Structures are given as structure tokens and as C-alpha cells.
Amino acid sequence: MPSPASQKAAQLVAILAKNGYARVEPPILQPAAAFIDVSGEDLRRRMFLTADAEGNELCLRPDLTIPTARQHIEAGRPEAEAAYCYLGPVFRHREQGGGEFLQAGMEIFGRKDREAADAEILARSAEALEFYGVEGIELRLGDRALFNAFIDALEIPAPWRRRLVRDVARQGGLGRDLASLAPSPVGNGDHTAFLAALDGADPKAAKAVVEDMLSIAGISQVGGRTAGDIAERFLEQARLRASASLPEPTHEALTAFLTIESDPVTAIGEIRALLVEARLSGAISASDDRELRQALDSFEKRNEEMAERGLDVAGMSFATSFGRQLDYYTGLTFEFRVPRLKGMGALIGGGRYDNLLQTLGAAAPVPAVGCAIFVERIEEAAA
Incomplete structure (x- = not known):
């Protein structure tokens, strides 16, 4: 007999299905390489691994995003627009709790209007938490595309660019690395x-x-x-x-950018003002900031789309240094949390990952955004 938790989650997924999200149930046993190639070797130690008769490495699915993406590709038209929802067990080692737990979620593939799709996923996520009756929710946002565009415009050396991206993904070490990049005198007696x-x-x-x-x-x-x-x-x-020790204008612009944290509307104003200052100081050339301007325009459009869907944009928290631990994000990242429940992870988390389907075998990048809904945490938060 299904548990009360799974019954409630099944009702949620049924609502999503009625709203145009096709229910999928990808196989539990998956090729391990699909996850390791995308998320890195760090994931291996948390996976439940096995092998088939030919020696191919398999795993119990550690999440449902990649299996859903693979199933979409195997259908033969990965570029086609489609929306999916799912509910089922996933398997990975955790610091707390068992290795098997229930996960729901939704994905939108192929939708060209990226900002509208981002806003839809956020709105559906908020509705899911409302369905459970969770109160005191905080929505935190980041934007990998904006982050990448800004550090590219600053011409940060490649080794440090990778380091900063890793700091944001892991949510640690950023302050130390910014200090390492500070201007310093030459000839300090070291190696x-x-x-x-x-x-x-x-x-x-x-x-x-x-x-x-x-x-x-x-x-x-x-x-x-x-x-x-x-x-x-x-x-x-x-x-x-x-490659350490950035020029002072570059370091000041980088530090100012990575310490912006406010609601999304205020943040866009602060970033645009910072861009003007960075051009005047020579940290950014006006001829090199096209991608940055595009990322800012997309950010602003997403704010408008969120407001049109009735989301409280002014009540959200955006940070330029906010990210999630999966490497495949290319744009929006987000997490819904309950601040009063210290130590509890995200109730819902996700973002945009336009390169994932190509990595998994599609011929070209496919617009994609989605989220994982952590059923156990939501049940606990709603209790």
C-alpha cells in the first residue's frame, strides 16, 4: 500500500500531468557514464554501481533529470518541444537518511522562449509547495550565464575562471580565491x-x-x-x-560583482551600474561585452515573466555568487528553502541546462530547464 507521502506526491504529479506535463517513468537501471560524464567523478562515490554481463558499468539512477533527457532523445526528435513530470525512487549515498528516497520533478525541453520557460518552472514549483501547505519559504536565485559572461568580459585567466566557477558551484572558497587574485607587488621573494x-x-x-x-x-x-x-x-x-594578481580595476569590478545580493529587480540595476563603472575604469571594453549585455537583457525579461505569473519578484533573493553543485547548469539556478529549518537542504532545486541534451547524444544544444522536488523534505517542512 502506498505511503501517505507517496500518495500526496502522486496527487501533485497528477496535477502536473493535467497541466500538460507528460508523465514518464525512466528505467531504474541506467548507464553510469551518462551521470559521471556530466556531473564528474565526484558523483561516483555517491552512486550505487553494478555491471552487466558484458562489463558495461551501470548504476541505480541517482536522479531523474538525466534519465528523462535520455528518454526524450531516444524518442527521435530531441529538438522538439516537450514537458515532462515524474515521480519515483532515486538512489545515492547521503550524509543523512537512507540511500533510496522519493523524488518528483518536471522538465521542459525545446522551448525557445527561455525566460518564459524559466518562469513557468518557478511558478509550478511555488504551486507545489502551496499544494503541500509549506510556509515561510525563501526562493534563492543565481544565473550561471550572467556569471560566465561577466568574468569573460573581465578577461579573467582561464585557470582562475575554472576555479571561480567551481567555487560558485560548490558554494565555498570564493572569498579565499578573490583574496588570492588581489593586486600585489612584484618580486615578493617567493617562487x-x-x-x-x-x-x-x-x-x-x-x-x-x-x-x-x-x-x-x-x-x-x-x-x-x-x-x-x-x-x-x-x-x-x-x-x-x-596568473594571480589581477589589475586593480579588474579585481575591484570582480569583487563588486560577486558581492551583489538583493532582490532580482534591485540586482539588475546594480549590475548595469557596475558595468558602466567597469567600462570607465578600463576593466571591461565596450567591444567585448555583447554576451554580458545579452545575459542582462535575458535576466530582465525573466523578471518580467515571473511577475506576469504572479510571483513576488521583490521577495526573492538573488546572488551573483549563488550556484548549485551540478556542473551542467548554463543559466538560471534556484532553490526553495525554509530558513527556519536549519540544516535542511532545498525542498525544490533546479535551473537551466541548455547543453545537457547535446552532451547526452543530441546533435545540437536543446533549450532545457527543470527541477527536482524532494518529497521527504517537503513532507517534513509541511508537518
Whole structure:
């Protein structure tokens, strides 16, 4: 007999189905590579893995977004517009709770009007929480496209760009890395010249130099890492150190951007004002900010779409440094939480991921946005 929690969730999904979201039930057993290739090796340790008779690595699905996307692609027209909803168990190791838990959700694929689709997912998510009677909800937003466009316009060195993207995705380390990028005097007595030389060398030759140094020192392995692994890590640090210390106008603009946190309407005004200042200081060239202007226009249009759907835009919290841990987001990111319930994760979380379907096998990028609805947490928050 279904539990009360699953019965309530089934009612929610039935409502979504009546509103045009086709119900799907992807297989529980999935190719592991589909998740690891998209989300990285960090996910592997949280997955339940097995293999088929031919030795192909399989897993119990750790979420339902990727299985739904794969099913959409297999239907033969990945570029076609479609909306889906689902409800079923997912499986992954968690710090708290069992490895199997119930997840609902919805996805919109192929809709060209991205901002309207973003607003629809947010509105449907708010309706789901209202259906459960959850009170005291906070909606927090981020925008990966805006973040990427701004740091691209600032011409942040590639190693630090990757580092900052990772900081935002993991929600940690941003303050430390901003401090590392602060302007500093040249010739501070450290190994900067050596690191810069390594950074400019042929990668294979640089790695060989570091491995030779380790060999001379008698180091073959440290903490399970080989000399080759240690050399790779050292060279990564060399690239970061050699490209650290941004020009003062660039560092000021980056810091100002990454500390913006307010409601979305106020935020768009602050970012546009910052863009003017960054142009005047020379941190951003007017000829290099086309993508940034497009991202800002899209942000503003999404605000309008959210307001038209009756969402309280002024009551939302937007932060330029807010992100979610999945690497595939390309635009909007969001989470619904209940601040009074300290330590509880997102009740609903999701965002835009326009490159995911191509990564999974579609011939070209497909507009896509969706969310996961964490049934257990919502039941607890509503109690």
C-alpha cells in the first residue's frame, strides 16, 4: 500500500500531468557514464554501481533529470518541444537518511522562449509547495550565464575562471580565491618566477621537470598519489599562481560583482551600474561585452515573466555568487528553502541546462530547464 507521502506526491504529479506535463517513468537501471560524464567523478562515490554481463558499468539512477533527457532523445526528435513530470525512487549515498528516497520533478525541453520557460518552472514549483501547505519559504536565485559572461568580459585567466566557477558551484572558497587574485607587488621573494616559467612551458616538458625533481628528492608516492599525480597537481597550482594578481580595476569590478545580493529587480540595476563603472575604469571594453549585455537583457525579461505569473519578484533573493553543485547548469539556478529549518537542504532545486541534451547524444544544444522536488523534505517542512 502506498505511503501517505507517496500518495500526496502522486496527487501533485497528477496535477502536473493535467497541466500538460507528460508523465514518464525512466528505467531504474541506467548507464553510469551518462551521470559521471556530466556531473564528474565526484558523483561516483555517491552512486550505487553494478555491471552487466558484458562489463558495461551501470548504476541505480541517482536522479531523474538525466534519465528523462535520455528518454526524450531516444524518442527521435530531441529538438522538439516537450514537458515532462515524474515521480519515483532515486538512489545515492547521503550524509543523512537512507540511500533510496522519493523524488518528483518536471522538465521542459525545446522551448525557445527561455525566460518564459524559466518562469513557468518557478511558478509550478511555488504551486507545489502551496499544494503541500509549506510556509515561510525563501526562493534563492543565481544565473550561471550572467556569471560566465561577466568574468569573460573581465578577461579573467582561464585557470582562475575554472576555479571561480567551481567555487560558485560548490558554494565555498570564493572569498579565499578573490583574496588570492588581489593586486600585489612584484618580486615578493617567493617562487613566482619559477612557477611562471613552468606555466609557460610545454605541458609534457613541465611535467617531466617536476617528476625529475621529485625523483631526485626520493619521492615516489605521497598519500596514495603517484609522482605523476603530484606533478599534475603542482602544475595546476603553478598555473594559478602565475596568473594571480589581477589589475586593480579588474579585481575591484570582480569583487563588486560577486558581492551583489538583493532582490532580482534591485540586482539588475546594480549590475548595469557596475558595468558602466567597469567600462570607465578600463576593466571591461565596450567591444567585448555583447554576451554580458545579452545575459542582462535575458535576466530582465525573466523578471518580467515571473511577475506576469504572479510571483513576488521583490521577495526573492538573488546572488551573483549563488550556484548549485551540478556542473551542467548554463543559466538560471534556484532553490526553495525554509530558513527556519536549519540544516535542511532545498525542498525544490533546479535551473537551466541548455547543453545537457547535446552532451547526452543530441546533435545540437536543446533549450532545457527543470527541477527536482524532494518529497521527504517537503513532507517534513509541511508537518
